[in-house]
Amino acid sequence: MIYCLCYISKKSESLDVEGVRSIVSTSQKNNDAKEITGVLVEYKSDFLQYLEGDPVEIYKLFNKIKSDERHYDVNLLQYSPLENPLFSGWAMVYRDLDRLDSVDRDKYNQCIETIEVINEKRSFWKGIKAIEILSNLIDD
Numbered sequence: 001m002i003y004c005l006c007y008i009s010k011k012s013e014s015l016d017v018e019g020v021r022s023i024v025s026t027s028q029k030n031n032d033a034k035e036i037t038g039v040l041v042e043y044k045s046d047f048l049q050y051l052e053g054d055p056v057e058i059y060k061l062f063n064k065i066k067s068d069e070r071h072y073d074v075n076l077l078q079y080s081p082l083e084n085p086l087f088s089g090w091a092m093v094y095r096d097l098d099r100l101d102s103v104d105r106d107k108y109n110q111c112i113e114t115i116e117v118i119n120e121k122r123s124f125w126k127g128i129k130a131i132e133i134l135s136n137l138i139d140d
Helices: 017-033 055-066 105-121 124-137
Strands: 003-011 037-043 046-053 071-081 093-096
Touching: 003 055, 017 037, 017 093, 046 055, 055 071
Parallel strands: 037 093
Antiparallel strands: 003 046, 003 071, 037 046
C-alpha cells in the first residue's frame, strides 16, 4: 500500500538558493532509489512538502527531515493511505511560488491562498487542497 505524507515548515534564514538546490538534488537521487515521489514547494519563508511511497520509508524520511537544520517549525499535516499517486514518476518536483512566471493564475492564486491558510490554522484539508492544485501546475 502507498501512503502520502504532507508537512509545512519555516525556512532557516541562512538557507540560500544554492542550499535549496542542494536539497532538491539530494532528494531526487535518494527518493528515486526508494521509490518515493512528491513535491517541495517554497513560498516566502515556508516549505510545503508532499511525499508518496512506502509508509515506512516516507515516515523514516520525515523523521530525518524533522532534524534538518535548514528549516524549523516542522508540522505534519497528513500521513495516510493513498489510492492514486499525484506525482508518479517525479522523485521530487520543486516549485518556488514566488518565482513562477507562466502558470494558470487562478490555480497559482488558489495555491498561495491555501498555503497562507495552512500557516494560520494548520488546516489538514487546506493542505490537501494545496497539493491537489499543485499537482495540476506540474506539467513539465
